[in-house]
Amino acid sequence: MHPVILEIPFIGLPLHTYGFMIVTGFILGMLVCTRQGRRHGGYHEEVMDFGFWALIGGMIGARVVFIMVNAREYFIEKPFVEVPQLGIKIPAVLAIWQGGLVFYGAALGGFIAFVIYAKKRNLPMLKMADMLIPALPLAHAFGRMGCVAAGCCWGDAFYHMHEGKVVADIPLAMRFPEGSLAYGSLLRTENPEVVGYMKEVGHTLPLFPSQIMEAFGVLAIFFFLNWVLSRKWFHGQVLLTYAIVYPILRSTLEFFRGDAGRGYVIDGVLSTSQFISILVASASLITLFVLRKKQKAAADQMVA
Numbered sequence: 503m504h505p506v507i508l509e510i511p512f513i514g515l516p517l518h519t520y521g522f523m524i525v526t527g528f529i530l531g532m533l534v535c536t537r538q539g540r541r542h543g544g545y546h547e548e549v550m551d552f553g554f555w556a557l558i559g560g561m562i563g564a565r566v567v568f569i570m571v572n573a574r575e576y577f578i579e580k581p582f583v584e585v586p587q588l589g590i591k592i593p594a595v596l597a598i599w600q601g602g603l604v605f606y607g608a609a610l611g612g613f614i615a616f617v618i619y620a621k622k623r624n625l626p627m628l629k630m631a632d633m634l635i636p637a638l639p640l641a642h643a644f645g646r647m648g649c650v651a652a653g654c655c656w657g658d659a660f661y662h663m664h665e666g667k668v669v670a671d672i673p674l675a676m677r678f679p680e681g682s683l684a685y686g687s688l689l690r691t692e693n694p695e696v697v698g699y700m701k702e703v704g705h706t707l708p709l710f711p712s713q714i715m716e717a718f719g720v721l722a723i724f725f726f727l728n729w730v731l732s733r734k735w736f737h738g739q740v741l742l743t744y745a746i747v748y749p750i751l752r753s754t755l756e757f758f759r760g761d762a763g764r765g766y767v768i769d770g771v772l773s774t775s776q777f778i779s780i781l782v783a784s785a786s787l788i789t790l791f792v793l794r795k796k797q798k799a800a801a802d803q804m805v806a
Contacts, residue, residue, distance in 0.1 A: 527644025563611015657710025
């Protein structure tokens with residue numbers, strides 16, 4: 503873990519890896535969008551203009567949804583956090599470097615910003631959405647690597663004991679050190695035996711690498727969506743393909759997540775993200791069939 507890349511010269515504030523990776527992913531995503539806009543109708547200037555609103559909408563949506571899920575913590579249990587470098591306390595809702603962004607919130611916020619922007623500019627919404635959406639999983643991959651640095655979004659423990667030692671059951675198992683979000687949370691919620699072990703060794707038990715697995719998964723989705731974009735039958739197909747494929751990936755990985763703070767619709771059974779995934783994938787699959795049917799009917803009418 504390297505939660506801080508460096509201290510910013512002269513002012514002494516830390517440059518957090520989590521934020522740096524989010525910004526890096528966003529910039530690369532915008533470069534991809536701009537290239538697609540130029541290739542598919544010359545919309546690169548509109549894409550660049552939208553970048554600012556995508557960032558604002560995405561960050562607001564990601565933070566608002568997380569705070570809604572963890573409202574008690576942010577408004578009752580720990581409403582303020584200290585910033586040692588400045589010697590002041592700020593509202594906990596502003597401390598995004600400590601984690602606390604929900605991807606589905608970011609996607610929703612960005613989508614709302616896109617709909618408003620496209621309508622204001624009188625742009626072809628579905629065509630534009632198909633050009634923009636492949637960049638989202640690319641940016642998401644960098645964001646998940648930022649989660650590794652921040653120690654958030656961790657997985658369940660996978661280990662067994664051998665000759666009095668803890669041995670990981672899976673490759674790439676991750677152990678987060680003292681001071682990380684994973685360590686602090688597990689220290690408060692695990693049983694006394696596990697807590698005692700963590701205090702003795704100074705890190706968590708071997709955890710499923712949920713962040714890395716999702717990063718690889720969404721990177722694969724990025725390449726798949728670009729393939730779909732080059733062969734699509736109708737506008738909106740790439741957007742809907744993403745809205746079906748990603749929820750499947752997310753729902754699967756949720757079974758291996760260990761951070762209970764992400765929220766549950768049914769405690770221990772159905773997480774908030776799984777519930778959203780089911781709704782999004784179902785609605786997208788139905789819409790995909792409807793649009794495909796309309797496109798086929800239009801094609802048949804032209805032939806007739």
